[in-house]
Amino acid sequence: MNDAMQNSSPVIDVAYIARLAKIDLTEKEQSRLTRDLEQILDYVQQLKKWDTRQVEPMYHPVPTCDALRSDIPGEGLPLAAALCNAPQQEDDQFRVPKVVESAH
Amino acid sequence: MMSPRISLNTLQKSLRNGEVSPSEVVEYYAARMDELNPHLNALLSYDKEAALAAAAEVDVALPLGGLPIAIKDNICRKGVTTSCASRMLENFRSPYNASAVEKLLAAGAILFGRANMDEFAMGSTGENSAYGPTRNPVDPQHVPGGSSSGSAAAVAAGLIPAALGSDTGGSVRQPASHCGVVGFKPTYGRISRYGLVAFASSLDQIGTLTHCVEDAALLLGCLCGYDEKDSTSSREPVPNFMSGLHDGVKGMRIGLPREYTGGGNAESVSSALQAAVKALQDAGAEICEISLPHAEAAVASYYIIACAEASSNLARYDGIRYGHRSDKAPDPDALFSLSRAEGFGEEVKRRIILGTYVLSGGYYDAYYARAQKARALVAQDFSKAFTELGVQLILGPVAPTPAPKLHAEDMTPLQTYLADIYTVPANLAGLPAISVPTPQSGLPVGVQLLAPHFEETRLLRAAVTLEQSWK
Numbered sequence: 001m002n003d004a005m006q007n008s009s010p011v012i013d014v015a016y017i018a019r020l021a022k023i024d025l026t027e028k029e030q031s032r033l034t035r036d037l038e039q040i041l042d043y044v045q046q047l048k049k050w051d052t053r054q055v056e057p058m059y060h061p062v063p064t065c066d067a068l069r070s071d072i073p074g075e076g077l078p079l080a081a082a083l084c085n086a087p088q089q090e091d092d093q094f095r096v097p098k099v100v101e102s103a104h
Numbered sequence: 105m106m107s108p109r110i111s112l113n114t115l116q117k118s119l120r121n122g123e124v125s126p127s128e129v130v131e132y133y134a135a136r137m138d139e140l141n142p143h144l145n146a147l148l149s150y151d152k153e154a155a156l157a158a159a160a161e162v163d164v165a166l167p168l169g170g171l172p173i174a175i176k177d178n179i180c181r182k183g184v185t186t187s188c189a190s191r192m193l194e195n196f197r198s199p200y201n202a203s204a205v206e207k208l209l210a211a212g213a214i215l216f217g218r219a220n221m222d223e224f225a226m227g228s229t230g231e232n233s234a235y236g237p238t239r240n241p242v243d244p245q246h247v248p249g250g251s252s253s254g255s256a257a258a259v260a261a262g263l264i265p266a267a268l269g270s271d272t273g274g275s276v277r278q279p280a281s282h283c284g285v286v287g288f289k290p291t292y293g294r295i296s297r298y299g300l301v302a303f304a305s306s307l308d309q310i311g312t313l314t315h316c317v318e319d320a321a322l323l324l325g326c327l328c329g330y331d332e333k334d335s336t337s338s339r340e341p342v343p344n345f346m347s348g349l350h351d352g353v354k355g356m357r358i359g360l361p362r363e364y365t366g367g368g369n370a371e372s373v374s375s376a377l378q379a380a381v382k383a384l385q386d387a388g389a390e391i392c393e394i395s396l397p398h399a400e401a402a403v404a405s406y407y408i409i410a411c412a413e414a415s416s417n418l419a420r421y422d423g424i425r426y427g428h429r430s431d432k433a434p435d436p437d438a439l440f441s442l443s444r445a446e447g448f449g450e451e452v453k454r455r456i457i458l459g460t461y462v463l464s465g466g467y468y469d470a471y472y473a474r475a476q477k478a479r480a481l482v483a484q485d486f487s488k489a490f491t492e493l494g495v496q497l498i499l500g501p502v503a504p505t506p507a508p509k510l511h512a513e514d515m516t517p518l519q520t521y522l523a524d525i526y527t528v529p530a531n532l533a534g535l536p537a538i539s540v541p542t543p544q545s546g547l548p549v550g551v552q553l554l555a556p557h558f559e560e561t562r563l564l565r566a567a568v569t570l571e572q573s574w575k
Contacts, residue, residue: 012461021415021460022422022437023453024445037458039518044404044471047478057476058483060306060336061292061534062557067339069332081199087429094424097435 012037106132108262112171112319115265119164119171126159126170130214133172137217137263146238146248146257148177148187150217158214166212167326173208174217174267176255178225179310180299181205181215188301189233190223192427192447202299203331204268204310211326219267220254223449224418225275225303227251228520229508232451237510240283242548246507249279255313256283266314266323272303273406274502274527276311277539281502281550284541286567288312288320291558292534293338295324296331304413305336307406307531317540317567321345324560340558348561353569354388356562358553359495363399364526370505372549376542377501380551383573384499384566394493396485399529401478406528407521408462408475414452415459421447454517483533490556497566498554501526502539506547526552536560538567543574 014034018025025033076082079092088095105123118124134152141147155172164170175181178188180198182205187193201209208215222232230238230253238253240246241261248257252269256279259267269276271289280287289311297308312323325345331337360381365374381391423429423443430442448456462471489495503523508515530537534557539550551570555563 014457017457017461017464019441020464021456022419022440022444023448023456024438024441025453029450029453033454033457036454036517037461039516040407040458040521041461043518044408044475047401047404047474050398050401050478050481052474052477052481055477055480057473058480058532059476061483061532062336062338068335077199084199085196085426087423087427096424097433097439099436101435 012041108136109315110265111316112168112265112314112322113316115171116169119169126162126164126214127156129170130155130159130172130216133216133264136261140261140263143244144239144241144257144261144263145236146220146254146261146263147174147217148189148220148235148254149185155214155216162212162214164212168208168322169212170214171212171266172214172216172264174219174255174258174264175205175215176221176252176267176269177218178221178270178301179204179268180301185218186301187235188224189221189235190447190449190452191234192421194428196426198299200299203296203333204327205299207327217258217264219252219258219269222251222253222451224301224414224452225251225270225272226414226451226455228274228278228524230254230279231510232449234449239510240507242284245509246547247282247510249282249503249507251275252279252313256280256285256287259283259285259313259315266312266319269311269313270300271309271311271531272307273410273524273531276313277527277537277550277552278503278524280313280539281541282507282548284548286314286317286320286541287539287550288314288324289530289537290324290328290560291338291536292531293336294328294340294536294558294560296334296337298331298333302417304410305417306413307410309531317538317564317571318346318349320538321349321564338558343561345561345564349565349568351565352387353384353566356389356497356566357495358384358389358391358566359394359489359493359498360391361396361399361498361500362393363396364500368504369501372506372544372546373501373504376544376549376551377499379542380499380570383570387569387573389566391499392495394489394495394498396489396529398478398481398485399525402482402529402532403522403525405475405478405482406524406532407458408471409479409532411455411459412463412472413459415456415463418452418456423447451517479532482529486529486533486535486554496555496562500552500554502550502552503527506549530554536563538563540567540570
């Protein structure tokens, strides 16, 4: 699809997008979001009416953005502080469900 | 001498001349919170003992010495729950302070109360809080606005004399307008965003909710300045925002965009705007009609950009390092999907899905890139007004209507987004803007002033003029 906005009625596959966004949606949520998002995407079609071919996209609101600080090592969060909000931890590490399938 | 609408400035004088002690001030507000918060739900929690402990040690000679301030629950305080009014962060205790919080503490402020909000600052009514909606203190059948719903309601009800909020698309100015207080969003980059839980990083800015403009100036002076922990923080010199506040607007050219005065505004909004025009003219300002030809593009551009950035920023909630973790997940993939499904509320999911869609392969140019170009057009309208048209400030409404009723479920998400038409442009363009209450019978209505980047002094001066004209 080269220019999605050329289509008059945008279609959104909410189930697929939800997989990309890693959010498990119920069927009810899916149909509700489909309706809401189609309405919103239909509305934003109006951006087509402005000629933006010669316009530079504006990713930052103020021109002086993104001044990096000097590359000097500083203190990070101590281990205990970094782990203090982990729902599950063990041996000073974050615990996750088993990643390798059926390791015999 | 204490009263619910006492300003920081007056309170500070009373603290310094010993009429009242910092502990008595905390006791006064704690009593009001105990009495009123159960009805308003403006604060998610308040720790009186911690506030009293801080009050016992504070030096009232400090710039904010002994002044209590509530903090919106998306601004991190070390060791304190920072939930963003989400189930996702119900048990999250920040391991560090936001830079804005550090600045308040260094200035002697007493941090008191976690302000309720729309979940992750997504919403404009306060109804998207996972911990119940906040009610408008002026009329509890109405919403206080959002997303800084609790901050605005708490100040308006006199639970606290001032609060921090955050403004991504109007989230400080709009609830201020709906509750009858002053809501101020400085220039993007003025106040460090370090420790402000990220929603849309190119739009987010911390702001203040206060009873009067002078208090906003006092807080800004303590909050702003370069911070190496935020790469978008500004190195612009910090003026004394309190000086020249009362110098008036004689000879100032103030633009009134014709796109902002159309038929879509409620009668009380139009009359508030007319009253502001008259007040500024009477004070010697010249009001000239201007045009912002791309005003209509603002909402579409804003929602694409804000949701795109949100989908990226909120990818960090994975159920592993912090935040809600589903106990039903057999593998890491399910852990992400279920934790996020259980932890996020409806509006947050809607925006993440929309943001993921506009950033996904094949749609990026059509939506996201186009929205960023439209954003440039919106910003150019303002820079042209401030240069070619020669206006020094812009005047407009804050929202097309006063506060809607609570649980107005006939509104679609799109309809609620459209009500942000007058507030999102300042975020898209990074401009400072302030909402000033107008005299109204019935539901409060504010008017908005916008200034060029880093011209907060001029903005505050005109806002003081408006405020004084109605005293």
